[in-house]
Amino acid sequence: MALNSKLAKENNVQVREMIEQKQKSRSFLTIFEKIIPILLFLFATLSIITTIGIIYTLLIETIHFFSAVPIWDFFSGTNLKPLSQNPEFGVLPLLNGTIISSLIAMLVAGPIGLMAAIYLSEYASDKVRRILKPLLEVLAGIPTIVYGFFAFTFVTPVIRSIWPDVAATNILSPGIVMGVMIIPMIASLSEDAMNAVPNSIREGALAMGATKLESTFKIVIPAALSGIISSFVLGISRAIGETMIVTIASGSSKNFTFDITQSMQTMTAYIVEVAGGEAPAGSTIYYSLYAVAMTLFVFTLIMNLLARYISRKFREEY
Amino acid sequence: MKYVDAEQVKKRMNGRIIKNTIFKSSFLIATLFGLVVLTILIYRVFADGISWINWDFISGKLSTDANRAGIMGAILGTFWVMAVVAPVTMIIGIGTAIYLELYAKKGRLQAFIQTNIANLAGVPSIVYGILGLTIFVRAMDFGNIVLAGGFTLSLLVLPIVIVAAQEAIRSVPSHLSEASYGMGATKWQTIKNIILPAALPGILTGAILALSRAIGETAPLTVIGIPALLIPFPGGIWDKFTALPMQIYYWTLDSSLVEEYANLAAATIVVLLLLLFLLNSAAIIIRNKFQHRF
Numbered sequence: 001m002a003l004n005s006k007l008a009k010e011n012n013v014q015v016r017e018m019i020e021q022k023q024k025s026r027s028f029l030t031i032f033e034k035i036i037p038i039l040l041f042l043f044a045t046l047s048i049i050t051t052i053g054i055i056y057t058l059l060i061e062t063i064h065f066f067s068a069v070p071i072w073d074f075f076s077g078t079n080l081k082p083l084s085q086n087p088e089f090g091v092l093p094l095l096n097g098t099i100i101s102s103l104i105a106m107l108v109a110g111p112i113g114l115m116a117a118i119y120l121s122e123y124a125s126d127k128v129r130r131i132l133k134p135l136l137e138v139l140a141g142i143p144t145i146v147y148g149f150f151a152f153t154f155v156t157p158v159i160r161s162i163w164p165d166v167a168a169t170n171i172l173s174p175g176i177v178m179g180v181m182i183i184p185m186i187a188s189l190s191e192d193a194m195n196a197v198p199n200s201i202r203e204g205a206l207a208m209g210a211t212k213l214e215s216t217f218k219i220v221i222p223a224a225l226s227g228i229i230s231s232f233v234l235g236i237s238r239a240i241g242e243t244m245i246v247t248i249a250s251g252s253s254k255n256f257t258f259d260i261t262q263s264m265q266t267m268t269a270y271i272v273e274v275a276g277g278e279a280p281a282g283s284t285i286y287y288s289l290y291a292v293a294m295t296l297f298v299f300t301l302i303m304n305l306l307a308r309y310i311s312r313k314f315r316e317e318y
Numbered sequence: 319m320k321y322v323d324a325e326q327v328k329k330r331m332n333g334r335i336i337k338n339t340i341f342k343s344s345f346l347i348a349t350l351f352g353l354v355v356l357t358i359l360i361y362r363v364f365a366d367g368i369s370w371i372n373w374d375f376i377s378g379k380l381s382t383d384a385n386r387a388g389i390m391g392a393i394l395g396t397f398w399v400m401a402v403v404a405p406v407t408m409i410i411g412i413g414t415a416i417y418l419e420l421y422a423k424k425g426r427l428q429a430f431i432q433t434n435i436a437n438l439a440g441v442p443s444i445v446y447g448i449l450g451l452t453i454f455v456r457a458m459d460f461g462n463i464v465l466a467g468g469f470t471l472s473l474l475v476l477p478i479v480i481v482a483a484q485e486a487i488r489s490v491p492s493h494l495s496e497a498s499y500g501m502g503a504t505k506w507q508t509i510k511n512i513i514l515p516a517a518l519p520g521i522l523t524g525a526i527l528a529l530s531r532a533i534g535e536t537a538p539l540t541v542i543g544i545p546a547l548l549i550p551f552p553g554g555i556w557d558k559f560t561a562l563p564m565q566i567y568y569w570t571l572d573s574s575l576v577e578e579y580a581n582l583a584a585a586t587i588v589v590l591l592l593l594l595f596l597l598n599s600a601a602i603i604i605r606n607k608f609q610h611r612f
Contacts, residue, residue, distance in 0.1 A: 029504055036506045043413030044422070047435050047480070051475050054445060057452040115348035123342050124349075132349055139352050141598065142359070143534025145563045146587050147531045149570045150359050153366075153580050166575070183352045209327075211338040234440075241442025243537035248570055265535070269446050275451065275541040293448045297441065304440035 022311030058297060061290030074291060079274030080254040082274070082285045088298075089288050091295060093256040098296075099263035101175045101246055102239035108179025109235055114228065119293065120187065121194040124214050133188070140184040142208045148248035151177040156249060169263040170225045178245050188232065193227020193311075194220050226314035230307040232257075237303035241296065242270035267296045347429045363591070367584030371497060380548050380560075384578035387588055391551050395464070395559035396533060396593075398552050402468025403475065403532045408525055410472075410513075411479030415521075418480075420509060439477035447473045447541030455542055462543045464555045470538050475528040482524020486517035519608035526601040530594050536563040562590045 066074070069089045077090020116136065120129050156173040160166045166173075197220050205215035221228065251263035252273050265273070274289045378388020416436075422428040449472030460466040490513050500506040514521075544564045552559040566586045575579035 002471075020361060033504050033506050037417065040413045040417035040421060043410045044417040044431055046410055047414065047431060047476065050449070051434055052439060053453060054441065054449050057449060058445075060521045061452075102415075110408070112351055115345045116352065119345035119349045122343060132353075134358075136352050139356050141530070141594065142356075143563060143590065143594070145534065145536040145537070145566050146359070146363070146572075146591070149566060149583055150362065152570055153573065153583075154358070154362050180352060180355050187349075187352075189441055190363060211334050213338040213341045214334070237440060241444070242441070243444045243540075244567065246541075247537075248567070268442065272537065272540045275447070275543065281456065286577065289448065297445050300440060300442055301437065304437060308436070309397055 010074070043291040044116035044309045054297065058238060058290055062136070062294045065126055065284065065287035068287065069093040069291075071078075078256040082288060087284060089284070089291075090256075091267075091292060092103040093254045094260070094265055094267045095295075096121025096256060097171060097246075097250070098240055098268070098299075100258070100260060100264060101171050101178065101250065101266055102236055104172060105178035105182055105239040105242075106232070106236055108176055108290040109186050109239075112179075113231075113235070114190055115182045116187040117190035117194060117228075118182065118216055118221075122212060122220065123193045132198045132277050133191075136184045136187060139181065140188075142181075144181065144242060145183050145248075147177050148174070148244040148279050151245055151249035163261070166261040167248060167251075167263055169253075170261050171246075171250050171264040172260045174249035175260070177249070178239055178242055181245070183239055185238060186235045189231035190224070190228045193224040196227070217245045223316050226311050226316070229314075230311035233303055233307040233310065237300045239270065240303065242298050243272060247272045267292050271296075291318065327602045360591075363584050363587045365584075366581050367586070367588045370585040371588060376584045376589070379551075380565075384576060384582055387582055389562065389565055389589065390564040391549065392560050392562045392586070393589070394551050395555075395561040395564075398464040398555055398557075398559060399471060399561060400529060400533065402465060402555055403472045404525070404529055405470040406468065406478045407528055408521075411476055411528075412483050412521060414476075414480045415483030416509060418516075419484055420505075420513070435477050435480055439481070442537075443474055443535055443542060444472055444537040446470055447538030450538055450542050451472065462545070462558060463550055464557060464559045467539055467542055467559065467561070468533070468546070468555065470542060471532040471535055474535065474538060475532045478528040478531060479521075479525050482527070483517070483521045486520025486524070487513060489520065490516045495599055519604055523601045523605045526597055526604070528602075530597040533593065533597070534563055534590065536567055539564050540567065562593075563584055566590065 026059045074091050076092070077088060079088040079090045081088045082094045118134060123131065142300065151174045152169075155177055156166070156168065156170065159170075159173055160168075190276055201219055201223070202215055204214070210218070246266045247269040250265065252265050252269065253263035253267055254270075255262070257264065270292055271289055274285060279283075280286060308313045332368040374386075375388050376393070377390050379387065380389075380391055414431075418428060418431060422431070447470065450466060450473075454460050454466035457460055460464075494512050494516060495508050496511045499505075503511070539561060542562050545558065548551050549558050549560065566583050569579040569583035569586065573583060
């Protein structure tokens, strides 16, 4: 008994010491534990700072631009002559080039991407899908500059050998190549949407005697429509923002034309041309860079928000 | 009254089956279309470029003479840019992901940051170039050096790293961290010793993919203003630089003047694609080898 209490007393002292020691190091730990989340929060704010940085720089310089060029002239002008004696800054030629190249790209990527998605999600066996899908995704991993090279040195000459009217730099070839680049994006997003359709309703259709094609078009696609449409919208947004392919293969003609055999400049290509031309800071040309970039930014932002809105709002829940 | 006319069904059956088969093959053709283009593209690039690749081309300096031109400067430039992008995106990306997944209270602020990251991922790369030009090159007065290019590309690929790291952290099962708490570990100790090691393969895979995206990016660099002139090899992050995609860009543009430049561009593309292939293989190996299944 005496021994026990003695032991307990000794132990007690030891434990107390240990607790005290522990508490001392704890106080350091608690400070540490409080600093860490603050530090991590600062990292997380960087993404917000980036957004603010983008909007702020674009907005400030765009306002400068519109003090030199009336806003209405910018958005309704069909003449873009930044380097002439009487410079004109109409953005319509660039908008036109951007929209036409994106349209061509979507004419390629839309149907082919959707058909590939249908094959991968409805027809392909697991084994085939596991081979084809990563291969298709290699296309998405190739740098755009490589596509630009391909459009300029291969696709354009091929088109010109079939259709001699096409100019050496034209909007058709980069449009098509851009479409190829976007195929995996549309295929993979649409496939995800179609995979999310539960098998039970697909099998219901098949049990009623429908062919795979009928179940695909009458059951699966309507059910996955919101995801498919949003993948198309994202594809358009990607095409609008694409830079190197059009810069290399479509040249820098600022004519307002609808002739796809000719060179057209997109907003992105204009930015590359002006920024690479060492425009002196403070000149109207320099500010026009920001006005065009702002237009581009707003366009793609609207597209991205729209895509998210569509896929969220019109999703069929099962 | 018959609801189903057997005769009608029989008559239409063949047509429906044929239609199904025809569509099936057209869907397959559409799937293969992309792969065919990919094959042509890679074949063309190799056919044009492979014979131009030799040690002198890899180790040589830039030159206007196509037969003497080399890409060592561009390789070193790309290397130094990566030396900036990799640590910056890893630290900030993982930090942001830990905050969003493990510290942030589910609420407005967290949702706002999350939406913001999703939107940043959709901003065209050239807009980041303008941000880099305005902030890093002009306002901070770096000039067009490696650091400015590296920071710009870091901002561009940061959303990729954040999203990958978030997914990796989310996939760590909660019983691991709860066991750690049960042993008396603090939150940060748990994160450092349990969650991060378990999530590391996923995080690394995402970081490598982001890095390979940054290596191929051209548009932001064209805006920042990478000189086409002959510059000395970059020896650090404060030097002016050129990069592999920029070299491809200039040679492709000038290939209408000097025909051999197209071959130089193709040869440079081969080098770039090999580099990307190595990076992606590393990512796949890491994913397959170290990925724990809980």
